[in-house]
Amino acid sequence: MVSSTLLGAAFAGLVGGVFMTMFEYPFWKAWGMNGVAEWQSNWVILSRLTRASPDRTREPRISWTIILHLWHGVAAGIVFGLLLPVLSMLPGGNFSVLLDAVVYSIALWIIFMFAPRSALEFAGGTRISDRGLLVALASHFVYGVFLGLLVPLA
Secondary structure (H helix, E strand, C coil), rough: CHHHHHHHHHHHHHHHHHHHHHHHHHHHHHHHHHHCCCHHHHHHHHHHHCCCCCHCCCCCCCHHHHHHHHHHHHHHHHHHHHHHHHHCCCCCCCCCCCCCCCCCCHHHHEEEEHHCCCHHHHCCCCCCHHHHEEEEHHHHHHHHHHHHHHHHHH
């Protein structure tokens, strides 16, 4: 039972990640990589993992960036599935899975995008714009909505 629920949470995370990526795509088309802080940070991670030169960091491969982005969606979905029983025990936590998922996704934005912003900028030798951070916040909201709608079906 637990494994099927976690598999469902992973699938919900993947679907949420797909819709999140679809939301971010027009911003990437309009503003490039600087328009989507989420993709910038994923490229910094990839460049560090592959030990790419700083010159290559400026020319990211969007396909790898999106794959890592979707993988993060799956992992975050699994973590949410594991946290959901704990969240339901908190006061007001049993109010709505959808609300829990949106709050969770915004917490992810704070922990992984907003708080480490300067470290990511330093590691990648690039600036993460406020506009890119706002796009990332809005896309996390999209992720949370889909996660909250799909996890209860798992």
